[in-house]
Amino acid sequence: MQIHEMTLEEHPFLTGIAAQHHALLMGCAQSATFTPGSYLFHEGEPANAFYLLLKGKVMLEVSTSKQAALPIETIEAGEVLGWSWLFTPYRWHFSARAIEPVQASVLDAACLRAKCEEDHTFGYTVVTKIASILMQRLQATRLQLLDLYQ
Amino acid sequence: MSLPQINENQIVFHRDQFAQLLTTLRAQGYHVIGPTIREEAIVYDTITEPEDLPIGYTDEQGGGHYRLKKREDKALFGYAVGPHSWKKFLHPPLIRLWQAKRTGKNMQISTEEQHNQTSYAFIGVRSCEIHAIQIQDNVFLRNDYIDPIYQERRQGLFIVAINCGQAGGTCFCTSMQTGPQVTTGYDIALTEIIDEQGHYFVAQSGTAQGAEVMSTLTHRPATADDLTKAEQIVANTAQHMGRQMVVSPIEMKGLLTRNLEHPRWNDVAQRCLSCTNCTMACPTCFCTTVEDVTDLKDEQTARVRKWDSCFTVDFSYVAGGSVRTSPRSRYRQWMTHKLSTWFEQFGSSGCVGCGRCITWCPVGIDITAEVRAIHESEQEQ
Amino acid sequence: MLPRLYHILHRQKELANTFTFILEPCDNATAPAFASGQFNMLYIFGIGEIPLSISGDPTHTDLLIHTVRSVGNVSQATCALKPQDIVGIRGPFGNPWPIEQARGKDLLLIAGGLGLAPLRPVMYQILAQREQYRNVTLLYGARTPEDILYRKECESWRAHLDLDIAITVDRAPTTWRGSIGVVTRLIPRAHFEPQNTIAFICGPEIMMRFSATELEKQGIATEAIYVSMERNMKCAIGFCGHCQYGSAFICKDGPVLPYSHVRNLFFLREI
Numbered sequence: 001m002q003i004h005e006m007t008l009e010e011h012p013f014l015t016g017i018a019a020q021h022h023a024l025l026m027g028c029a030q031s032a033t034f035t036p037g038s039y040l041f042h043e044g045e046p047a048n049a050f051y052l053l054l055k056g057k058v059m060l061e062v063s064t065s066k067q068a069a070l071p072i073e074t075i076e077a078g079e080v081l082g083w084s085w086l087f088t089p090y091r092w093h094f095s096a097r098a099i100e101p102v103q104a105s106v107l108d109a110a111c112l113r114a115k116c117e118e119d120h121t122f123g124y125t126v127v128t129k130i131a132s133i134l135m136q137r138l139q140a141t142r143l144q145l146l147d148l149y150q
Numbered sequence: 151m152s153l154p155q156i157n158e159n160q161i162v163f164h165r166d167q168f169a170q171l172l173t174t175l176r177a178q179g180y181h182v183i184g185p186t187i188r189e190e191a192i193v194y195d196t197i198t199e200p201e202d203l204p205i206g207y208t209d210e211q212g213g214g215h216y217r218l219k220k221r222e223d224k225a226l227f228g229y230a231v232g233p234h235s236w237k238k239f240l241h242p243p244l245i246r247l248w249q250a251k252r253t254g255k256n257m258q259i260s261t262e263e264q265h266n267q268t269s270y271a272f273i274g275v276r277s278c279e280i281h282a283i284q285i286q287d288n289v290f291l292r293n294d295y296i297d298p299i300y301q302e303r304r305q306g307l308f309i310v311a312i313n314c315g316q317a318g319g320t321c322f323c324t325s326m327q328t329g330p331q332v333t334t335g336y337d338i339a340l341t342e343i344i345d346e347q348g349h350y351f352v353a354q355s356g357t358a359q360g361a362e363v364m365s366t367l368t369h370r371p372a373t374a375d376d377l378t379k380a381e382q383i384v385a386n387t388a389q390h391m392g393r394q395m396v397v398s399p400i401e402m403k404g405l406l407t408r409n410l411e412h413p414r415w416n417d418v419a420q421r422c423l424s425c426t427n428c429t430m431a432c433p434t435c436f437c438t439t440v441e442d443v444t445d446l447k448d449e450q451t452a453r454v455r456k457w458d459s460c461f462t463v464d465f466s467y468v469a470g471g472s473v474r475t476s477p478r479s480r481y482r483q484w485m486t487h488k489l490s491t492w493f494e495q496f497g498s499s500g501c502v503g504c505g506r507c508i509t510w511c512p513v514g515i516d517i518t519a520e521v522r523a524i525h526e527s528e529q530e531q
Numbered sequence: 532m533l534p535r536l537y538h539i540l541h542r543q544k545e546l547a548n549t550f551t552f553i554l555e556p557c558d559n560a561t562a563p564a565f566a567s568g569q570f571n572m573l574y575i576f577g578i579g580e581i582p583l584s585i586s587g588d589p590t591h592t593d594l595l596i597h598t599v600r601s602v603g604n605v606s607q608a609t610c611a612l613k614p615q616d617i618v619g620i621r622g623p624f625g626n627p628w629p630i631e632q633a634r635g636k637d638l639l640l641i642a643g644g645l646g647l648a649p650l651r652p653v654m655y656q657i658l659a660q661r662e663q664y665r666n667v668t669l670l671y672g673a674r675t676p677e678d679i680l681y682r683k684e685c686e687s688w689r690a691h692l693d694l695d696i697a698i699t700v701d702r703a704p705t706t707w708r709g710s711i712g713v714v715t716r717l718i719p720r721a722h723f724e725p726q727n728t729i730a731f732i733c734g735p736e737i738m739m740r741f742s743a744t745e746l747e748k749q750g751i752a753t754e755a756i757y758v759s760m761e762r763n764m765k766c767a768i769g770f771c772g773h774c775q776y777g778s779a780f781i782c783k784d785g786p787v788l789p790y791s792h793v794r795n796l797f798f799l800r801e802i
Contacts, residue, residue, distance in 0.1 A: 140715060143737065144702075147674065148734070259536070292769070439773070458771070
């Protein structure tokens with residue numbers, strides 16, 4: 001079974017983003033690793049980072065009165081995690097738990113938001129890129145909800 | 151028009167010889183089927199003598215309209231086509247395929263011996279109908295699979311064709327290139343002539359069996375004059391078609407494929423009742439379904455094949471529901487199959503221009519008008 | 532054509548309402564050879580016939596294997612069958628998966644739900660001649676972990692170092708360590724060279740539509756993508772007219788069809 005692993009430069013989020021904007025993104029980035037079982041963030045906490053997954057698998061969860069952690073969806077290497085950092089009140093709506101060893105590029109949200117404000121071309125690029133990912137995710141989620149296989 | 155070529159296969163016989171024609175065919179073992187009046191329509195059924203034919207009658211046809219009218223003469227074939235087509239004999243509406251018997255856990259499946267099938271002789275087959283039979287030949291007599299039921303009935307078939315002396319109110323064989331002149335697929339082809347010389351038939355054999363049957367009739371050789379008269383009758387018929395298609399059959403193929411989401415389908419869906427008359431009357435529609443019929447003790451069962459129609463909701467049922475629930479989608483399926491996808495499947499259009507679907511539609515939906523509407527809207531763009 | 536009598540040799544429960552049967556001809560002859568993707572018409576006395584994909588190994592046809600889900604009268608009666616029971620079989624019918632097209636190329640199999648059953652014969656065929664293909668990937672989407680069909684077999688395929696197996700579910704309990712999400716999301720992560728890949732997709736029509744779209748987006752030519760279609764069937768030999776899809780008869784031109792041939796129909800409603 002092939003392990004999916006990549007560098008930040010290879011991450012699909014950067015595809016179609018101009019080179020000078022790469023530098024802006026990387027300026028906000030730090031790498032991080034998470035061991036299986038550890039949380040990248042919890043529901044309700046301040047959303048202060050945008051994650052580009054380079055390796056591993058993250059489970060998105062929501063807590064209910066009956067279950068502390070109800071699994072919703074997995075996010076894997078090559079995908080991105082989190083948009084609550086882009087919209088007020090900047091709080092996470094889900095929890096994210098590593099279920100395989102995770103390597104991620106963690107982009108500081110305040111840094112990113114500031115750069116988007118300063119450079120609207122950069123801001124437009126980032127927001128349209130995120131919007132397109134959101135659209136694909138929404139379509140995928142709708143398919144998931146259809147319960148097609150019964 | 152140039153002088154017709156005369157050959158020894160062309161004769162003239164008097165109308166009085168028609169009884170002999172039927173007698174000869176019966177003597178040769180054929181089950182003779184021909185047009186006859188039943189419940190105010192001209193249908194196809196067993197005939198024994200010329201008096202069974204719709205002598206002196208014609209049919210007045212239009213969208214959702216059919217009436218028999220008396221002619222001024224005593225023509226035997228003075229009408230177009232009725233609600234029946236010859237497919238009811240070659241492709242029976244109801245037939246048992248096999249039966250099964252259960253004893254304990256064991257099962258036996260068997261077929262009845264159906265080889266005492268008599269041969270049919272069809273009297274009064276129009277050119278459009280011959281084309282329809284040939285179209286169904288392409289459906290049922292394939293290289294990979296042959297329907298034995300169709301094959302058995304088709305192999306022994308004797309066709310006495312008739313060149314149309316009048317076009318029907320809903321006919322458009324000229325548009326579909328299937329008539330009115332009989333050109334192929336017949337044993338004997340007749341043209342009925344009633345003039346100052348009397349009431350007679352110009353006859354031409356297309357096969358050795360046809361020639362043999364013709365030889366039992368009192369006749370004389372056809373003259374150039376006879377043949378010219380016969381040709382003129384047919385030419386006149388061709389000029390008086392009740393309907394026209396505005397594009398050629400092959401153009402229809404592309405027209406419909408390009409317009410699968412045309413708003414016209416909504417329009418026709420408002421009118422269509424999904425009554426399935428068109429598919430029952432159409433001489434080329436071939437869809438069937440099967441039913442398993444079991445006795446009360448669950449020990450004997452038979453599998454029965456019946457005509458079916460793509461206009462039923464059940465027709466397209468898969469687990470979870472039917473694919474074509476709306477009348478719109480079902481009408482579109484029928485018409486695009488008939489005029490377009492039939493080409494890719496069988497190498498020709500599925501329509502022969504007989505007009506039955508127009509006449510027998512209770513609301514008078516006219517397939518030529520639907521094609522015109524879609525074509526004209528494309529031209530406007 | 533008459534059904535041929537087979538008896539049930541073995542019955543195995545796969546999922547809550549899905550069973551796999553092993554059948555053998557009653558007359559002790561061998562079952563006819565079949566190609567991956569073909570189907571039989573299975574007859575239950577007095578009830579009727581249904582089309583069923585053959586889900587066994589095309590290189591070992593002495594036994595006939597069918598996986599059935601209970602969704603209607605005939606399938607429900609089929610799922611109640613026990614060893615020694617007798618059924619009628621007509622077939623095999625249909626246009627198979629064009630595995631030979633994938634020789635020397637990457638092969639991508641995408642299955643959804645019960646759609647894994649018509650693709651399992653492909654896996655067997657590949658395993659029998661693994662060296663003929665480059666990267667072989669199976670992407671499989673199921674409803675929940677309990678609904679993963681042929682689960683043990685999937686796990687054994689996963690143990691092969693030269694097969695990529697990725698499984699995702701729509702919903703799962705906390706204990707699930709695998710992917711959750713629709714199967715199309717597995718596609719960007721699969722290892723294949725778009726210009727040199729053949730893809731076979733099998734599952735609910737919506738899933739095939741979205742998967743084919745994603746494959747096109749990834750750069751695979753529509754001629755290199757094959758789908759397995761399903762329509763109402765009565766005769767299975769192109770006479771009854773029920774299974775028509777555009778100009779194709781699913782029973783003889785399909786069930787496997789090149790996506791390029793049906794792409795214009797795929798996005799039309801009620802066609």
